[in-house]
Amino acid sequence: MSILFEPKSIGTLELPNRLIRSATAEYMSDLEGKPEQSLADLYAELARGRIGLIITGHCFVHEGGRCHLHMTGVHRDDFIPALETLTTAVHDEGGLVTMQINHGGRQCAADAIPGPAVAPSPVPLSKGEDRPQELKEDGIKDLMIAFADAAGRAKAAGFDGVQIHAAHGYLINQFNSPAANWRRDRWGGTPARRMRFLEEVASSVRDQVGDDYPLLIKLGMEDSVRDGLTLKDSVEIVRHLADWGIDALEVSGAIGKTSVRKDILRPEDEAYFLDAARGAREATDLPIILVGGMRSKQVMESVLQEGSADFISMSRPFIREPDLPARLHEGQEASTCISCNLCWPPPGEYGIACRDPNREQ
Ligand SMILES: Cc1cc2nc3c(=O)[nH]c(=O)nc-3n(C[C@H](O)[C@H](O)[C@H](O)COP(=O)(O)O)c2cc1C
DSSP states (O other): OOGGGSOEEETTEEESSSEEEOOOOOOOBOTTSOBOHHHHHHHHHHHHTTOSEEEOOOEESSGGGOOSTTOEEOSSGGGHHHHHHHHHHHHHTTOOEEEEEEOOGGGSOGGGSSSOOEESSSOOSSTTSOOOEEOOHHHHHHHHHHHHHHHHHHHHTTOSOEEEEEOBTSHHHHHHOTTTOOOOSTTSSSHHHHTHHHHHHHHHHHHHHOTTSOEEEEEEOOOOSTTOOOHHHHHHHHHHTTTTTOOEEEEEOSBGGGGSOSOOOSGGGSOTTHHHHHHHHHHOOSOEEEOSSOOBHHHHHHHHHHTSOSEEEESHHHHHOTTHHHHHHTTOOBOOOOOOOOOSOOTTOOSOOOOOTTOOO
16 A cells, blocks of 8 residues: 555544645635635535545634635634534544634735734835834734634634644744844844744643644745745754644745745656755654645655655645545546646635636536
């Protein structure tokens, strides 16, 4: 049997195979952030397709951290019953689902938040964009509590675990990154001080959910921008993750949509964060999940066999083929996703979908 279909655990959670649906913003929640039925249906379909674990699209922990309209919210207790419809849909199909929790910081769309965006420093994302408001000590504390409370709500709604989003240029990545964090207080100025926000978020979440609850992280290990976070510094972050209560590390990188590379058409294009996973492997014994252009069984198996990762996660392939694990199990060699990046909803529409114009139905 292929190593892809061997079970393995993340903390107390036993996954039936090594295939994970990486967090993918579905744009299937209403304008308040409550999930629509279409989202529960999508998760049920993924679970039926024999995925090892579903990670939800990023969910906002605070109204000031909502990245875009139609993002799912986990910022209020009265959302718990609506969130429970998602876990019920997955569990009824025998699947597992973990919630990704996030705050967008300076990457929040202006129409998605009630006031100005906040960030570690008043550094705009790019020239010509609005400057975010620098977080004060009280604001930082409030956001740590927001992450912890959100994790508690996810647990109450029946999620099998929580994943902290510390990648793709969102708030936690902003704290980790010297390009976005110019502070000179205890939250910035040195790599150790820049990673303090992540440390405190992870520790507060762990305290909130208890020792046995699966806690994952998606870590941006390299910003790939001028003066940004480098592999050297992120490997130091990785060394501490187990001490902060993390059970598994998903390796990612880059800022915003540049983390979603286009046109992955040959095995050489696949596994584009493999070097980061190799660096992480040197620094931790935690289970590692590798995302980024994983498409063929051959590449997935070789990454697992060399030991750089223990699980493979994918996003776009599951938008096109939600039953991809079952297909791979039955002999299909690779995803048919062409990485055209048309899966995001066009302006005025909502809901992810495979919009490859050449797709055979
Ligand atoms: C439509 C779409 C939405 C995404 N939303 C998220 C998200 O909410 N959280 C996250 O960590 N990554 C998100 N990503 C990035 C993916 O999880 C993944 O890291 C990236 O697409 C590379 O993997 P792939 O080549 O398998 O698609 C999204 C990607 C796509 C295409």
